[in-house]
Every structure is written in C-alpha cells, then in structure tokens.
Amino acid sequence: MNYPNGLKKKTTNTFSTPVSHKNRGMNLEEELNNTNQYYRDIDKAYIYKKPTPIQITKVDYPSRDKTIIKEAFFTIPSTTDYNGIYKGYYIDFEAKESKSNTSFALSNIHPHQIKHLQNIERHKGISFLIVRFTSLNETYLLTTDKLTSFLDNNDRKSIPLDYFKENAYPIKDGYNPRVDYLKIVDQLIGGTK
Amino acid sequence: MNYPNGLKKKTTNTFSTPVSHKNRGMNLEEELNNTNQYYRDIDKAYIYKKPTPIQITKVDYPSRDKTIIKEAFFTIPSTTDYNGIYKGYYIDFEAKESKSNTSFALSNIHPHQIKHLQNIERHKGISFLIVRFTSLNETYLLTTDKLTSFLDNNDRKSIPLDYFKENAYPIKDGYNPRVDYLKIVDQLIGGTK
Numbered sequence: 001m002n003y004p005n006g007l008k009k010k011t012t013n014t015f016s017t018p019v020s021h022k023n024r025g026m027n028l029e030e031e032l033n034n035t036n037q038y039y040r041d042i043d044k045a046y047i048y049k050k051p052t053p054i055q056i057t058k059v060d061y062p063s064r065d066k067t068i069i070k071e072a073f074f075t076i077p078s079t080t081d082y083n084g085i086y087k088g089y090y091i092d093f094e095a096k097e098s099k100s101n102t103s104f105a106l107s108n109i110h111p112h113q114i115k116h117l118q119n120i121e122r123h124k125g126i127s128f129l130i131v132r133f134t135s136l137n138e139t140y141l142l143t144t145d146k147l148t149s150f151l152d153n154n155d156r157k158s159i160p161l162d163y164f165k166e167n168a169y170p171i172k173d174g175y176n177p178r179v180d181y182l183k184i185v186d187q188l189i190g191g192t193k
Numbered sequence: 194m195n196y197p198n199g200l201k202k203k204t205t206n207t208f209s210t211p212v213s214h215k216n217r218g219m220n221l222e223e224e225l226n227n228t229n230q231y232y233r234d235i236d237k238a239y240i241y242k243k244p245t246p247i248q249i250t251k252v253d254y255p256s257r258d259k260t261i262i263k264e265a266f267f268t269i270p271s272t273t274d275y276n277g278i279y280k281g282y283y284i285d286f287e288a289k290e291s292k293s294n295t296s297f298a299l300s301n302i303h304p305h306q307i308k309h310l311q312n313i314e315r316h317k318g319i320s321f322l323i324v325r326f327t328s329l330n331e332t333y334l335l336t337t338d339k340l341t342s343f344l345d346n347n348d349r350k351s352i353p354l355d356y357f358k359e360n361a362y363p364i365k366d367g368y369n370p371r372v373d374y375l376k377i378v379d380q381l382i383g384g385t386k
Contacts, residue, residue, distance in 0.1 A: 046312050048272055051246040054262060069247060069265040079241055083276060088317030090283040119239050124281030 026178070028097050028132045028139070032082065035177035039086075045182060047084030047091055053077050079116045080127075086182060089189065090125035092117065093181075097132045103158035104131050114151070117144040126188055130171070130181060133161060140168035141184045219371070221290050221325045221332070225275065228370035232279075238375060240277030240284055246270050272309050273320075279375060282382065283318035285310065286374075290325045296351035297324050299344075307344070310337040319381055323364070323374060326354060333361035334377045 026034070032049070039045040058071035080094040094113055098104045109129070120127040121144040129147055132139040142159075146167040150159055169184045219227070225242070232238040251264035273287040287306055291297045302322070313320040314337040322340055325332040335352075339360040343352055362377045 040312075043312075046309070046316060051244040051270075053244040054247065054265075067267060069262065069267075072247075072262040072265055074260060074262075077244075085283040085285075085313055085316045085318045088283070090278040090281070090318075092278075116239070119233075119236075120278055123239060123278045125278045125283075 028095055028130070028134075028179070031178040032095055032130070035179045035181070036082070036084075038177040039182065045084060045086035045091070047082055047086065049082050050077075050079070076110060076112075078112065080113055086126075086185060087189065089185075090120065090123075091185065092120045092125055092127040093130055095130040095132075097134050099134055100158075101133065101135055101161070103160045104133075104164070105158045107157065114147065118148060121145065126185055130179070131164065131168075133164075136161075137173070138164075139171040139173070139179060140164040141171055141181055142168040143188065221288055221323070221327075221372070224371040225288055225323070228372045228374070229275070229277075231370040232375065238277060238279035238284070240275055240279065242275050243270075243272070269303060269305075271305065273306055279319075279378060280382065282378075283313065283316075284378065285313045285318055285320040286323055288323040288325075290327050292327055293351075294326065294328055294354070296353045297326075297357070298351045300350065307340065311341060314338065319378060323372070324357065324361075326357075329354075330366070331357075332364040332366070332372060333357040334364055334374055335361040336381065 029049070036045075036047045036049070039047060053075045054072045055075045056069050056072045058069070060068040060070050062068060080092055082095065083090070083092040085091065094109060094117070096104070096108045098108070117127040117129070127144045129142045129144075130139065131142060138161075142164060147159075150163060150167075169187070171179055171181055171184060174180050222242070229238075229240045229242070232240060246268045247265045248268045249262050249265045251262070253261040253263050255261060273285055275288065276283070276285040278284065287302060287310070289297070289301045291301070310320040310322070320337045322335045322337075323332065324335060331354075335357060340352075343356060343360075362380070364372055364374055364377060367373050
C-alpha cells in the first residue's frame with residue numbers, strides 16, 4: 001500500500017460518485033461526514049462512511065514502494081454506506097438525496113441494501129434511511145420498520161413525501177453537528193414512536 | 194455508478210492488495226470472507242469486510258452510462274477491515290497474517306487502527322485482532338483489552354508468539370466455517386477469560 005505525498009488530504013474514502021464533486025455547497029454526504037467527525041471528536045459515537053466499493057482490473061508498480069491503480073470500476077455495494085457504534089448499539093444506515101418535491105424513488109436504493117437494513121433490524125441493530133428532499137431542504141430519518149411496512153403495503157415505485165411526513169422523523173438543520181441524527185436515535189432507543 | 198457487464202463477479206470489494214492475488218490456497222482474508230458468508234447464509238451474523246479505501250484522481254466517461262476509473266491510489270484506512278452485528282453486539286476487528294514464527298510485528302497495524310479498536314471497546318462493542326502465524330498455521334483472537342495491556346507494558350515493536358499463547362484465544366481450523374471466530378465471541382459475551 002502506498003500513500004503518495006500530498007494526495008491523501010484530498011478526496012479519499014468519502015468519494016462517492018464523480019458527479020457529486022460538481023455540486024457546490026455541502027451535500028448530504030458531506031454534512032453526514034462532518035457530523036460523524038463531530039461525534040467522534042466529542043467521543044459520542046464511532047460511525048463511518050464505508051469506502052466506495054470498486055473492482056480493480058489494472059495495477060501499475062512504477063517502483064518498489066509505489067502502486068497505481070490504472071483501471072477500476074464502481075461495483076454494486078453489498079451493504080449500506082454508513083455503520084458504527086453508539087451507546088453499545090450497532091448503527092447502520094443509507095443516506096440519499098431526492099430531487100423530487102413529492103416522492104422518493106425506490107430505484108435510489110438497491111434491493112439488497114433494503115434486505116441488509118432488515119437483517120440488521122432483525123439482529124437488534126438500529127437501522128434506517130436518511131432521505132433529504134433537496135429542493136425543499138427537508139431531511140427525514142425513516143426507520144427500517146416503517147420502510148418495510150411501506151413496501152409490504154404498496155406497489156408504488158416511490159415513497160410519497162407525505163409518507164415521510166407521517167411516519168419518519170424530521171431532522172433539523174444544525175450548525176454543528178449539521179445533521180444531528182443521533183438525537184433521533186436516542187428517541188428510538190428510548191422507544192417512542 | 195456503472196457495473197460493466199461480466200466484470201462484477203470477479204474480485205470486488207474483497208480485494209485487499211494486488212500482491213495477495215499471487216498466493217494460491219486460501220489466505221486468512223479469503224477464509225474470513227467465506228466464514229462471514231457462511232454466517233450470513235445461516236442468518237447468524239452480518240459481518241462484512243469493508244472495501245479497500247482508495248483515492249480516485251482520474252475518471253473517464255467513455256459513454257453516458259459508463260464510468261472508468263483511470264487513476265487511483267490506495268489510502269490509509271481510518272478504521273479496521275471488518276465490522277458488523279452479532280446477537281445485537283457491534284463487532285469490529287482487524288485480521289493479519291504474520292510470516293514470522295516467533296512474533297507479530299506491530300508495524301502491521303496502523304496506530305489509528307489500534308485507537309479505533311480501543312474506541313469500540315470503550316463504547317461497549319466487541320473488538321479484537323485476528324492474527325495468523327502462517328508457517329505455523331496457528332490463528333489467534335486477541336481482544337483489544339489484551340492488546341492494550343501489552344502495549345502499555347512493553348516497548349517492543351512486536352508481540353511475541355508466547356504472548357498470544359498465554360493471552361489470546363486459539364481459533365481452530367474448520368471446514369465450514371473455516372475460521373469460526375464467533376465461537377470465541379460467544380465466550381467473550383459470556384464473560385470468561
């Protein structure tokens with residue numbers, strides 16, 4: 001493994017898709033990374049974004065201690081993007097932005113990611129979806145439980161905003177942390193709603 | 194994200210370093226991946242190897258629905274390789290092979306990975322190191338607790354095999370699962386040793 005000088009401080013494992021770099025202002029992923037960093041800084045929780053899975057097909061060794069990946073492809077993630085520990089609980093979630101004002105398209109999540117969230121819930125972890133409706137600037141935490149009951153009772157290809165309003169927890173924008181989702185996890189642990 | 198046809202079934206996120214591909218027979222990483230797959234198949238635990246963190250520096254878009262990474266570098270992992278959930282517990286570990294017959298060089302683990310294991314333990318997760326002495330074919334599970342007490346009481350740059358014999362749990366080779374480390378986690382949960 002090599003860590004070329006001056007390169008490691010740029011993107012790294014927070015890289016998701018090349019497209020996201022064109023956005024200015026902080027997107028949900030960046031805000032969650034900052035939030036998780038804040039939680040770590042105050043020793044509250046250790047939750048990380050997983051590196052983006054890729055398949056490497058060509059590698060170069062220009063010198064003994066240097067490795068350059070010359071060809072690689074993004075692959076389908078087997079799990080969700082974020083996991084870690086809070087108060088002894090295993091935390092696992094996926095975070096997505098929706099451009100629509102009225103619904104969240106289920107095509108945004110891979111079916112095996114939904115299965116993964118359900119597996120975690122069944123094994124007594126805390127799993128959920130964080131969805132931001134970007135143009136409304138509204139962010140919701142939808143528990144796997146409520147996600148599953150939507151899927152079980154609907155044939156729709158998207159979850160209407162109204163379903164979030166009625167069944168999910170709104171996450172208020174903050175300064176630091178930006179997306180204080182653990183406040184809601186505290187409620188989940190407490191067992192309300 | 195693109196998933197080029199016929200490519201996704203090859204290596205994927207189990208890729209660790211290009212060197213490991215030269216080995217024949219199953220190495221520790223492959224055995225752990227098989228073991229974790231087995232645990233998932235029988236719905237016992239959901240523990241995954243994280244993708245290898247890389248920093249992408251050049252990307253090509255040969256067509257609208259195709260993305261090729263043309264240059265990327267391996268970066269230092271911020272956490273350990275494996276984490277997941279078992280019986281509601283957050284599980285986190287790093288796995289390493291040692292070529293030496295007499296000791297495990299601490300240079301194999303990054304200092305922030307050790308810190309990470311300690312953070313997890315402090316927050317009531319179960320964290321440990323799995324070390325295989327390859328030429329002896331002996332595999333040990335060393336809890337973070339015992340790792341920390343070694344580090345606190347020694348200036349050595351490696352942990353002697355004898356320390357493992359006295360303070361770690363041997364993991365016996367099996368057929369399926371190959372490396373049944375959850376048997377030892379059961380003992381940790383039970384609170385012996």
